[in-house]
Amino acid sequence: MKPISPITAKKAGAKAYHLDRLREAGLPVPPFEVYSYDLFDLPENRSTLKNFQEAYTNGLYTIEGLSQTLKTWARQQFPLEELSTVKEMIEPSTALFSVRSSATIEDSAQSSFAGQFHTSLYQHPSDLQSALLETLLSLYEVSALAYAFEQGLQVADLEMVALVQEMAVGQLSGIYFTANPQGLISEHVIVVGEGDGSQVVEDRIETTMTVYHPLDDLSYTQGLPLLNASQLSSLRGAARSCISLFGPYLDIEFTFVEDHLYLLQVRPITTLPDGQPLILDNSNIVESYPGLSTPLTISFVKEAYTSIFRSLATRLLGGNQVALEAYEPTFQQMVTAVNSRLYYQISSWYQLLQILPFSKQIIPIWQDMLGIEDKTYSAIPIKLGFWQRVKTSGQIMKQFLSTPKQMADLEKDFAEIERYFWQQITKDQSPQALYNLFEELKTQVLDHWDITLINDLYAFIYTGLLKKYRPSEDVQATIAGISQIESMKPAHAMQALTAQFQQLPRSQQDRLLQFTKEELQEWLGSTASLAQEMATFIQLYGDRAPEELKMETATFRTNPERLVAHLAQQHSQDVQSAFPQTPPQKAGFIQEQAIQGIRNRESSRLNRTRIYGMMREIFLNIGKDLVHNGKLDQLEDCFYLTYPELFDLALGKSQSMTDIIAQRRFKYQQDAKLPTFSRLVYLGEAFDRQVTESTETGQTFAQTRFVQGIGCAKGKVKGQIKVVKDVTQVGPLSDHIIVTQMTDPGWVYLLSQSKGIIAEKGSLLSHTAIISRELGIPSVVGVKHATELFQDGDWVIMDGLTGQIERLEGDQDD
Incomplete structure (x- = not known):
């Protein structure tokens, strides 16, 4: 055997080569040398190995028989190895050493051979010869041969190299993955246990897993924490250095001797899926759906986004059915839920934005308005013919110019739809009638709501232009000073209602606070002045609440007792002093259009709240009917079904879903233990953390x-x-x-x-x-x-x- 110098991947194997690069970069690696086995240099031995392979291929050996034959041959060759150079390295030292494999086909980008070859730990100098032989023989174990043949390798392709290293006797050891091997490349995963790395990898001890998201600088640990803050910091710093040396997706084996970190091995993660990254981003959507959402909310949100964006594409593409069919998968993937949290599937948004003329200029404005921090994107546009793009450009310009008028028409139409809905909805409606009302509402509203997206773009572009030509403080003052903006009306109405409530004698206030929900509902139908004012407030703004777009949210409409409690907590304020208005100023054209777009956007957002309130009313009425008929144990169970499942259960198209509800409720509770990450990047399909x-x-x-x-x-x-x-x-x-x-x-x-x-x-x-x-x-x-x-x-x-x-x-x- 002789030392390998210089150490290259071809001569010494990737494991030894990577350790050498770590050593050269000044990273903490236990001292080591790398030695080749002389037997692989002899031409006659290569011919022998090829003959063994041919005999196996022709069926003369089973894989077990081939393994035994190769091991016998290797034992016969090993005594010819010259070990004096290796002995000179280890005999002067009193430290223990290890002999590890660094096969030339090990730890490559194509295959890892993880755990297939023998490692001898805690060795004394007297153990050298047997340790080197065991490492050589492990090249021909049945499992290693089977793995090699699975990878399309031949016996003659396999060469063993011995890595002789001073033993680092660690108290904590593990693996640091700079990407989740399942394909979540935006997170790092650290698995650690007590003792040396072999005990951890072979599952002989309990391990703890820490997940770290560099973008948010957030982490969580499953199991008892073993690593302290200093150790985690050392690991993250070493991981950054390894990434700069070897690339982004690595499997780093480490150990801590006391608090001193040693890197034992670095190799690429070989199992990541191929394909374009799937990027999920919660910019902007987290404002509407903070934290967790239930399956009922998630299913309706997905349907709403699909319907609205399909309608938008139909509007822009002029009904081109071929193009619409090509975009259908995109419509279905506008939003995605991970661990009960909603994200934009950002590549789908970019793909649709690329329909627009001047998309390269529009996308940065859109990113800025939504607060997207990572501006890079790689969405592949769906190809459209030249004339289709010309027609689409003309259509978007036409829609853009008529946006203010179309938004005014939408406002008027929505008011009629809302009046119709509250006339139709009753407590004793059948499930079929409620389903029909749901479908009617969905068709009349969601299929025409896409103009609000064009208005959003309208507001974004003009506000972006305003920011470009006016100082930022002027832009903020302009937006803050928009008079009669719709989103402020509930606040003004609440302030007035609070003042009226606090004019009541204290005994009447206390009596209202003690009402049950049913008593309060009855009182709201009385002729009392405050009752009528509160009923009017609930009818107009009863769906406005924190997390108002979640079906599971208790609003003032569903729980009017919350309104009474809210009024009791407020302090009397003068409306004008609480909500001062900026005096109107003369505005230029760009400023006027920005104000118009923002005003329409806020109006549509309040109407969107009312849409969700109507849908919530339907779903809750369905849920009450299911509880009454014994199909649900409690009303809250309806939130753990998707809306199609809820209707199927109510209409008798499906049987009991008790097990599914229990499982989803448990999952929801488990998901609540995880932090919310702002961006998730997958290779392959998205999946939940468990x-x-x-x-x-x-x-x-x-x-x-x-x-x-x-x-x-x-x-x-x-x-x-x-x-x-x-x-x-x-x-x-x-x-x-x-x-x-x-x-x-x-x-x-x-x-x-x-x-x-x-x-x-x-x-x-x-x-x-x-x-x-x-x-x-x-x-x-x-x-x-x-x-x-x-x-x-x-x-x-x-x-x-x-x-x-x-x-x-x-x-x-x-």
């Missing part, structure tokens, strides 16, 4: 429809369970999902025959996760008591992306 909880011991799978774990390798499959407690006693697995306590690298051959893997232990960096990702097999780990919950023959659907496992009842036709 907050895992221990399953109660003694619980049986038959009692549990849904089981939650950590999704580690994406893919959704249906199959029968095979509980594996003894890996040596396993039959055919081609149609089965394996359930086990844990796996090791030797399972690679077994896993390649299965549909999926569910493990009790594990994390994103465990062997189960790494191997399944490499093989493209769905995996879910961290499922407590899985081997007790599941039995052979159970049918399940498992989702390796979300980590959810669903029990299916009875026999299944797969």
Whole structure:
């Protein structure tokens, strides 16, 4: 054996090459040297390896037989290795050392071979020869050969290099992923446990996972925190340095000796999906839907955005059906929910904005108005013919110029629709009548609401021009001084109502505060002056409330007792002093148009609140009917169904949804434990982060429809369970999902025959996760008591992306 110098990826393997670059960059790496095995340099040995491969290909060897033959051959060759150079390195030192693999095909951008080769830790100088031999022989283990053949490699392609390194005896060790291997590239994931890295990777100890979002500088930890603030800071700094050296998506193995950080390995994450990034951004939408939203709200918001943007495209493209069909997937993906939080799917917005003439100039204005911080975008526009673009340009100019008139017409039409709705809605309407009213309202309002988007653009452009030619303080004064802006009317009305309430004797105020909801509803229909004023306020502004666009929000209309409580809390103020108005000033053309656009925008936003109030009324009436008929346990359950599910349940098209409601309620509660991140960037499809909880011991799978774990390798499959407690006693697995306590690298051959893997232990960096990702097999780990919950023959659907496992009842036709 001889030392390799200079250390290159081709000669020494990626593992050693990366460590050498870290060392050159001054990053903390335990001292090491890299040595090649002489046997791989001999031409006759290469011929021998090719002959072994040919014999295997022709069926003369099983993979087990090939492994044994290669190991025997390697043992025969090893005594010829000259070890004096390696001994000179380690014998003067009293420190322990490790011998680690750095195979030339290991840790590449195409394949990791994670955990496949032998590492000897805590070695004394007397252990050198056996450690070097074990590392060499591990090149020909059955699992390593199987993995190599899966990657399309041949036996002669495999060369082992030994990395001899001073042993860093760490108290905390783990992996720092600079992107979630599932494909969420905007977050970093740190998995750490007590002891050395081998114990962590092999799931022999409990681990803690910390998720960090660099953009928001926010993090959260699942499990007991092991890393202190100083250690986390050291890791993040080292990760930034590694990214500058090797690129953005890395798997960094580390250990802490006391508080001193050592980097043990850096390799690219090999399992990230291909394709354009999927960017979710909550700029602007977070103002309407802060925090969490329930499934009912999310389903209606998605429908509203789809309908409105479809109508907008129809308006701009002049009914070009071919183009509209091409854009249909975009309409369906304007908003996306992740962990019960709503985001703009920003690439869809950019794709639609590129329909507009001068889109390169318009997009920055739009970004500025919505407060989007990251201005980069890579949305691929859908191709439109030359004449279609000419027609679209003419259409947008026509719509743009007529926007003020169309907004005035919309205001008038909406007032009629609103009057019609409150005349039609009654407490004793049938579910079918409520459904018909919903569809009527959706058609009359949502399918024509797209002009408000053009008005938004109108307001954005003229305000942007105003900002360009006027000082910022003048622009702010102009906007703040808009008289009779619609969004201020509820505040003025509330102030007047507060003054009237506080003129009542204290005994009457207390009596109103003590009313039940039903008593208050009856009082609001009386002839009392305040009752009539409050009823008028509720009719006009009863849907205006914090988080008013969420169906689950209790408003003054749904809960008038809140209005009484609010009035009691206010202090009497003069309306004019509370809301001073800027005296009108002479305005130029651009300023006038900006004011008109902003005024119309605020008016439409208040009317949007009223639309959601009408929809909320329909959904709550449906929910009350379902509770009355025993299909829901409580009214709040309706918020955990999508609106189509709610109507299907009410119209008898579906059966009990008790299990689904319970599962979604639990998920909502779990999602509340996560922070809200402003931007999520995926490669592939979006997925939820899972907050895992221990399953109660003694619980049986038959009692549990849904089981939650950590999704580690994406893919959704249906199959029968095979509980594996003894890996040596396993039959055919081609149609089965394996359930086990844990796996090791030797399972690679077994896993390649299965549909999926569910493990009790594990994390994103465990062997189960790494191997399944490499093989493209769905995996879910961290499922407590899985081997007790599941039995052979159970049918399940498992989702390796979300980590959810669903029990299916009875026999299944797969």
